[in-house]
Amino acid sequence: MKIINTTDSNFKEEFENILARAKTDIKGVSAIVTNIIDEIVEKGNGAIKEHILKFDKWEVKQDSDLEISVEQMKKAYENIDEKLKKSLHIAYDRIKTYHEKQLPKSWIDFEKNGSILGQKVSAVDRAGLYIPGGKAAYPSSLLMNAIPAIVAGVEEIVVCTPTPNDEINELLLAACHICGIKKAFKVGGASAIAAMAYGTQTIPKVDVITGPGNIFVATAKKLVFGEVNIDMIAGPSEIGILSDASANPRFLAIDLLSQAEHDEMASSIMITTCDKVAELTSIEVDRFLETLSRREIAKKSIDDRGAIIIASDMQEAIKLMNEIAPEHLEIMTNNAFELLPKIKHAGAIFLGKNTPEPIGDYIAGPNHTLPTGSTAKFYSPLNVENFLKKSSIISFSQEAIDELGEACALLADTEGLTAHAKSVRVRLEK
Amino acid sequence: MKIINTTDSNFKEEFENILARAKTDIKGVSAIVTNIIDEIVEKGNGAIKEHILKFDKWEVKQDSDLEISVEQMKKAYENIDEKLKKSLHIAYDRIKTYHEKQLPKSWIDFEKNGSILGQKVSAVDRAGLYIPGGKAAYPSSLLMNAIPAIVAGVEEIVVCTPTPNDEINELLLAACHICGIKKAFKVGGASAIAAMAYGTQTIPKVDVITGPGNIFVATAKKLVFGEVNIDMIAGPSEIGILSDASANPRFLAIDLLSQAEHDEMASSIMITTCDKVAELTSIEVDRFLETLSRREIAKKSIDDRGAIIIASDMQEAIKLMNEIAPEHLEIMTNNAFELLPKIKHAGAIFLGKNTPEPIGDYIAGPNHTLPTGSTAKFYSPLNVENFLKKSSIISFSQEAIDELGEACALLADTEGLTAHAKSVRVRLEK
Numbered sequence: 126m127k128i129i130n131t132t133d134s135n136f137k138e139e140f141e142n143i144l145a146r147a148k149t150d151i152k153g154v155s156a157i158v159t160n161i162i163d164e165i166v167e168k169g170n171g172a173i174k175e176h177i178l179k180f181d182k183w184e185v186k187q188d189s190d191l192e193i194s195v196e197q198m199k200k201a202y203e204n205i206d207e208k209l210k211k212s213l214h215i216a217y218d219r220i221k222t223y224h225e226k227q228l229p230k231s232w233i234d235f236e237k238n239g240s241i242l243g244q245k246v247s248a249v250d251r252a253g254l255y256i257p258g259g260k261a262a263y264p265s266s267l268l269m270n271a272i273p274a275i276v277a278g279v280e281e282i283v284v285c286t287p288t289p290n291d292e293i294n295e296l297l298l299a300a301c302h303i304c305g306i307k308k309a310f311k312v313g314g315a316s317a318i319a320a321m322a323y324g325t326q327t328i329p330k331v332d333v334i335t336g337p338g339n340i341f342v343a344t345a346k347k348l349v350f351g352e353v354n355i356d357m358i359a360g361p362s363e364i365g366i367l368s369d370a371s372a373n374p375r376f377l378a379i380d381l382l383s384q385a386e387h388d389e390m391a392s393s394i395m396i397t398t399c400d401k402v403a404e405l406t407s408i409e410v411d412r413f414l415e416t417l418s419r420r421e422i423a424k425k426s427i428d429d430r431g432a433i434i435i436a437s438d439m440q441e442a443i444k445l446m447n448e449i450a451p452e453h454l455e456i457m458t459n460n461a462f463e464l465l466p467k468i469k470h471a472g473a474i475f476l477g478k479n480t481p482e483p484i485g486d487y488i489a490g491p492n493h494t495l496p497t498g499s500t501a502k503f504y505s506p507l508n509v510e511n512f513l514k515k516s517s518i519i520s521f522s523q524e525a526i527d528e529l530g531e532a533c534a535l536l537a538d539t540e541g542l543t544a545h546a547k548s549v550r551v552r553l554e555k
Numbered sequence: 556m557k558i559i560n561t562t563d564s565n566f567k568e569e570f571e572n573i574l575a576r577a578k579t580d581i582k583g584v585s586a587i588v589t590n591i592i593d594e595i596v597e598k599g600n601g602a603i604k605e606h607i608l609k610f611d612k613w614e615v616k617q618d619s620d621l622e623i624s625v626e627q628m629k630k631a632y633e634n635i636d637e638k639l640k641k642s643l644h645i646a647y648d649r650i651k652t653y654h655e656k657q658l659p660k661s662w663i664d665f666e667k668n669g670s671i672l673g674q675k676v677s678a679v680d681r682a683g684l685y686i687p688g689g690k691a692a693y694p695s696s697l698l699m700n701a702i703p704a705i706v707a708g709v710e711e712i713v714v715c716t717p718t719p720n721d722e723i724n725e726l727l728l729a730a731c732h733i734c735g736i737k738k739a740f741k742v743g744g745a746s747a748i749a750a751m752a753y754g755t756q757t758i759p760k761v762d763v764i765t766g767p768g769n770i771f772v773a774t775a776k777k778l779v780f781g782e783v784n785i786d787m788i789a790g791p792s793e794i795g796i797l798s799d800a801s802a803n804p805r806f807l808a809i810d811l812l813s814q815a816e817h818d819e820m821a822s823s824i825m826i827t828t829c830d831k832v833a834e835l836t837s838i839e840v841d842r843f844l845e846t847l848s849r850r851e852i853a854k855k856s857i858d859d860r861g862a863i864i865i866a867s868d869m870q871e872a873i874k875l876m877n878e879i880a881p882e883h884l885e886i887m888t889n890n891a892f893e894l895l896p897k898i899k900h901a902g903a904i905f906l907g908k909n910t911p912e913p914i915g916d917y918i919a920g921p922n923h924t925l926p927t928g929s930t931a932k933f934y935s936p937l938n939v940e941n942f943l944k945k946s947s948i949i950s951f952s953q954e955a956i957d958e959l960g961e962a963c964a965l966l967a968d969t970e971g972l973t974a975h976a977k978s979v980r981v982r983l984e985k
Contacts, residue, residue, distance in 0.1 A: 208965060209965060209966075209969060211962065212962035212965045212966050213966070215959065215962045216962070216966065219959075223672055226662070226664060226674075227674065229659070232656070234656060240919070242653055242919065242920050242921060244656075244657065244921075245895070245898075245904065247899060247900075249932060249933050250899070250932065263970050264966075264970070265966060296969055332932045332933040333933050347780060347781055350777060350780055350788070351788040351930070353933060354930075354934060358780070358781040375981055376978070376981060376982070379974060379977050379981055380978050382974040382977075382978075383972070383974040383975045383977075383978045385974070386972055386973070386975070387972075413974070413977070416973070416977070417973050417974050417977075418971060418973045419971070419972070419973065419974070423974060454946075461950070462950070465675070465948070468675075468946070469680070470677075470944075470946075471946050472946060472947070473946060473948075473949060474675070474946050474947065474948050474949070475949050475950070476671075476949065476950035477950050477951070478982070479950075479951045479952060479955065479956045479982055480949055480950055480951040481978040481979055481982060482978070483963060483964075483967055483972075483975035483976070483978050483979055484951055484956065484959070484960075484963055484979065485947070485949050486963075486967070486975060487963045487966045488959050488962060488963040488966070489670070489672065489949045489951070490672050490949075491672060491947035491948075491949055492947065495947075496944075500781070500784075501944065501946070502679060502680065502762045502944070503679050503762040503763050503783060503784035503944055504784060504944060505943075505944045505945040505946075506945060506946070508945065510940070513935075514900075514926075514931065514932070514933055514934060514935045515935040515936060515938065516884075516898070516900075516901050516902060516903060516904050516935075516936070517903035517904065517915070517921035517922065517925075517936050518895070518903075518904050518906070518921075519903060519904070519905050519910055519914065519919045519920075519921055520891070520892070520905075520906035520907050520909075520910055521907070521909045521914055521919070523909050525909065526909045526910075526914065529645065529649075529914070529918050529919075530914075532641065532642035532645050532646070532917075532918060533642075533913060533914055533916075533918040534913075535638060535639060535642045536639075536642050536643070536646065536694075536695060536917045536918070537913055537916070537917065539639060539694070539726055540693050540694070541848060541849070542813070542816060542817075542849070542913075543816070543846070543848045543849065544809060544812040544813040544815070544816040544847050544849070544853060545813045545816070545913035545916060546913070547809050547812075547813075547846070547847075548806075548809040548810050548812075548813045548911040548912070548913050549911055549913055549914065551806060551809055552806070552908070552911060
């Protein structure tokens with residue numbers, strides 16, 4: 126694995142490459158995706174059928190073929206291995222408990238002059254969850270997207286997932302059963318996003334669309350943003366690790382590889398203050414690589430997009446990591462919590478030697494849908510707020526408007542809005 | 556003003572027209588705006604200079620001409636009328652107090668097995684506020700956008716506003732002074748949005764862009780979404796009023812007009828359970844219209860996009876209003892608070908006869924930047940969260956990973972991710 130040093134003469138250039146890791150250019154697919162969306166808007170289910178025949182290679186004979194029944198989900202659930210069932214339930218319970226702590230409350234507050242100000246929090250009516258299918262059909266994605274919507278109190282949850290050759294992952298179905306999903310459709314890609322954004326004869330129009338996907342899905346989400354809300358536009362997965370001399374190179378190596386195995390485009394970066402840890406980790410990466418089922422993917426990711434950076438001290442290491450703003454950040458030092466105040470940007474932060482990133486993918490509780498490509502500088506992990514919206518509450522008493530009305534009308538006057546001013550002043554007439 | 560009844564044979568059609576009120580089609584301007592953005596990305600300040608010469612009709616001789624100095628802001632503040640100054644300070648203080656109540660805290664929570672889970676809340680590094688200029692230069696827009704960013708703790712706030720003919724609104728400058736704005740630029744339209752999203756030689760790249768604007772600004776915000784975060788995509792202003800027989804038709808009329816005077820595209824809809832209130836309000840609208848400085852705009856808005864709907868009861872009225880999901884909702888009934896639980900979608904809710912909507916535009920405290928065109932179904936008012944982002948915190952103890960590690964690894968196994976599973980199992984080795 127490539128080791129670079131912040132004192133290298135070409136470090137700045139190397140680091141720029143790391144920062145540019147995930148500049149996915151959506152322009153190339155924008156025209157195609159716009160077309161797909163237009164077709165769905167125009168023809169609804171008719172377009173979906175064409176897209177499924179073309180991309181997923183099966184024929185939809187009637188609209189009801191698009192639906193996945195709750196019986197199918199229940200059966201899949203009943204058929205899975207007991208140990209796995211238990212693991213899914215542990216995951217479900219822990220994810221739910223964590224997200225319940227995120228739930229904000231409506232509030233009101235009172236002023237002496239009798240005015241009441243507040244904020245009403247309510248769930249969106251309908252949420253659409255996009256879950257990738259085929260070889261990348263992850264039941265954990267379903268849990269991580271459905272549970273915040275459930276906790277938020279969304280009344281109608283719609284799931285779309287592609288089913289290449291009309292085959293569907295049984296574990297995904299089992300996860301749907303655990304989450305109590307009532308409406309799920311065998312539709313994927315940009316078609317699914319468009320269908321949920323605009324509605325078709327079969328698929329309801331939703332208010333919010335969340336979930337991971339390839340560049341076509343990401344582009345479609347961006348294009349329908351405004352018609353519906355979306356969670357974020359995410360790219361390939363990534364990990365950043367901060368480590369010092371106390372860290373175990375075997376742990377560091379396998380954690381780097383756990384991101385690398387996702388995708389050739391995934392990026393695994395460690396910044397360490399210890400030369401020796403850098404060197405040993407690199408050796409361990411090579412060793413572990415041999416044992417992985419997805420070694421080709423992991424190797425290409427590590428070779429093309431992986432790096433170990435040796436920093437002169439932890440302050441420099443943190444500064445660089447904040448610039449990277451990684452999706453996942455592991456702090457593998459013997460004072461992990463003490464560094465937390467200095468961490469400005471990261472999707473999820475894993476502290477200490479017993480917290481490998483995959484713990485967060487499945488079972489810890491926090492969401493695994495996280496901002497990538499430095500967007501942790503402004504996006505948050507998927508959370509209950511993605512399925513909520515707020516309304517301001519304002520109630521003025523006669524005393525309050527008597528006290529504040531003229532100041533308000535004056536501001537309206539200066540903006541040249543006479544009806545605004547008048548609407549206040551008619552309330553001041555005695 | 557047009558009065559329709561839910562029992563009219565063509566009501567459904569009429570109501571569909573109301574719902575379709577604000578379908579602004581951005582496709583028409585998408586190509587133009589994409590071009591503007593590309594020019595800014597490629598040429599930076601050079602492109603800004605060209606755009607200013609073309610649209611704002613003045614010549615930027617050097618980069619520093621783009622900047623508005625803090626001295627200029629201070630001077631403008633010192634020159635304004637004392638009463639107006641006081642009003643601006645009242646508004647500033649009340650808006651700040653309200654938004655401080657929105658500020659979420661970082662939190663952590665502990666489990667018996669020694670694991671620690673939490674959520675770190677932090678401000679974005681840089682926020683960009685877009686404030687429309689020229690005749691629509693509203694100091695209140697500056698307060699409403701800057702204060703949530705200030706309360707969130709954003710370190711660097713950048714303001715962009717167009718200055719047609721190199722003229723700038725003195726009140727806007729005064730508001731900048733009150734908010735302690737340090738960086739402001741005389742750049743407008745899609746150029747400003749692109750400059751803040753990508754950065755130029757003079758204008759810093761920001762993390763979040765908020766603020767109102769015309770269709771070019773709205774389209775640019777949509778196109779840069781993902782490169783930065785944005786607040787929402789907003790269209791023309793609108794009001795919905797629920798009223799019963801207890802409501803004062805004069806109040807209702809002037810409140811409807813206070814939206815109508817914004818824009819010919821603005822929409823003012825009242826749904827009432829009382830025929831007589833409908834009729835009297837319509838008469839009062841005509842009377843007040845004569846007195847308004849912006850009567851041409853208001854009249855066109857009322858004629859083309861205004862309506863009074865007579866509903867058979869309050870339940871039906873509320874159902875229709877939830878479908879409209881208005882930006883501003885006034886509840887002018889004698890039991891306003893009791894209706895609040897049934898209100899599902901609205902940007903801001905104004906309760907009772909003493910709470911005209913303009914109170915919320917200037918001085919009540921809640922934000923006046925609100926979702927329009929039914930997007931209150933999924934967007935929230937501008938608030939401090941727009942300037943914050945969250946990071947999940949996860950720390951597992953040896954006991955926690957011993958307890959949960961195998962369930963986690965099993966889920967990774969089923970997803971075919973062997974490095975994920977291994978990264979957990981190496982921690983279980985004794």
